[in-house]
Amino acid sequence: MSIKNNLQNIISSIPEHVTLVAVSKTKPISDLMEAYNAGQRIFGENKIQEMADKHEQMPKDIQWHMIGHVQRNKVKYMAEFVSLIHGVDSFKLLKEINKQAKKHDRVIDCLFQIKIADEDSKFGMSANDASALFQSDEFSELKNIKIVGLMGMATFTDDMTQVENEFKFLKTTFDQLKTQNSELKILSMGMSGDYKLAIKCGSTMIRVGSSIFGARNYQ
Numbered sequence: 001m002s003i004k005n006n007l008q009n010i011i012s013s014i015p016e017h018v019t020l021v022a023v024s025k026t027k028p029i030s031d032l033m034e035a036y037n038a039g040q041r042i043f044g045e046n047k048i049q050e051m052a053d054k055h056e057q058m059p060k061d062i063q064w065h066m067i068g069h070v071q072r073n074k075v076k077y078m079a080e081f082v083s084l085i086h087g088v089d090s091f092k093l094l095k096e097i098n099k100q101a102k103k104h105d106r107v108i109d110c111l112f113q114i115k116i117a118d119e120d121s122k123f124g125m126s127a128n129d130a131s132a133l134f135q136s137d138e139f140s141e142l143k144n145i146k147i148v149g150l151m152g153m154a155t156f157t158d159d160m161t162q163v164e165n166e167f168k169f170l171k172t173t174f175d176q177l178k179t180q181n182s183e184l185k186i187l188s189m190g191m192s193g194d195y196k197l198a199i200k201c202g203s204t205m206i207r208v209g210s211s212i213f214g215a216r217n218y219q
């Protein structure tokens, strides 16, 4: 199957209110251009340098999403163009994003990453951390960032009941936090192996890589 066919199959199978982020990490520009020429305009990368390189080489109407763990000292390389940062997991990081956004006279949309997986390797804050932040004065002083939703990654397991419970927990957290912060609109959850389940559990944004571009080859 071609990238174009894969994309069309996924898009035709998801509801209209769900946004598809094409996760293109490790893939060459030619693959991304195939998706672009099939109409895809939202791409997700997990390394800032790689995203900046691809941004430079590709058409400028693409929305670039940073979906990976963000190192504070690299925020400056994406502040000018990034359209959504999914993995915000600390106030320190948020402050740095705010500072770099200000230099470019921008407001950068961000998602709080909530830890839902039962794995130490996964990043994220707790629902309580997020709630406390929304209520804090230091948060309200950050004028160059906007938290527009939440992101989560389920445990890497074949146990779909566990994955479903983790997605449901994130959806409940999302609904609760929305009563505190009406700007929350996006619930980013679901990847190639679990996006259908994620949508059933309330996802509004899925991050799909290998089902579009094929398996990744890490070297």
Ligand SMILES: *Cc1c(COP(=O)(O)O)cnc(C)c1O
Pocket: 023, 025, 046, 067, 068, 153, 190, 191, 192, 193, 207, 208, 209, 210, 211
């Ligand atoms: C790589 C990655 C994805 C996409 O994974 P696939 O299984 O290839 O769809 C989604 N989200 C994050 C945060 C990722 O790092």
